[in-house]
Amino acid sequence: xxxxxKSKIVEKPSPLPFTNLPSDIIEMKVKDGSKIxxxxxxxxxxxxxxxxxxxxxxxxxxxxxxxxxxxxIMKRRLKGLHQITKVLxxxxxxxxxxxxxxxxxDALTVKRNIPAICLLLSKDALDSQEP
Numbered sequence: 001x002x003x004x005x006k007s008k009i010v011e012k013p014s015p016l017p018f019t020n021l022p023s024d025i026i027e028m029k030v031k032d033g034s035k036i037x038x039x040x041x042x043x044x045x046x047x048x049x050x051x052x053x054x055x056x057x058x059x060x061x062x063x064x065x066x067x068x069x070x071x072x073i074m075k076r077r078l079k080g081l082h083q084i085t086k087v088l089x090x091x092x093x094x095x096x097x098x099x100x101x102x103x104x105x106d107a108l109t110v111k112r113n114i115p116a117i118c119l120l121l122s123k124d125a126l127d128s129q130e131p
Contacts, residue, residue: 003105004096012093017086017118018056026052030059030067039070040077047078053123060090060116071119084120084130089113 026046028039046052055074059067075081092112098105120126 001096003099003103004108005099007095007097007107010093010095012091014088014090014116016056016058017088018084018120021056021120022054025054025056027056027058028070030057030063030070032062032066034063034066036066036070036073040073043070043074044077047074047121047123055121057119057121058116061114064115064117067117067119071121074121080123082122082124082126084126086118086120088116088118090116 026043028043030039043055043057047055057067057071071083075083090113092114094110094112096108096110098107
């Protein structure tokens with residue numbers, strides 16, 4: 001791999017693991033570089049309004065722990081929230097280009113499955129049959 005450099009990462013779209021979500025649900029996509037202060041300021045502001053009943057936090061890879069931290073902060077600040085957690089895998093493709101194109105090397109595509117988490121928080125009671 002010393003003859004290659006990573007040129008881009010393509011994340012394959014995957015459907016949300018929850019059914020019957022409202023079309024206007026707020027989805028907080030937590031990334032590795034996201035600031036918890038910024039995420040919490042926006043999410044708590046929205047959940048304190050009466051019009052928003054549910055919020056969805058998603059994170060994958062290194063951002064899983066930050067996603068869980070955000071949800072725990074939300075539950076501590078806003079009492080009485082209900083939660084459903086789903087764990088899944090997202091598929092990403094890494095495309096590696098040769099450093100020296102004249103060497104006769106081909107571009108490589110590496111498919112990887114990375115862990116992801118989706119946490120649904122709601123002011124209303126959720127399906128009690130969900131694990």
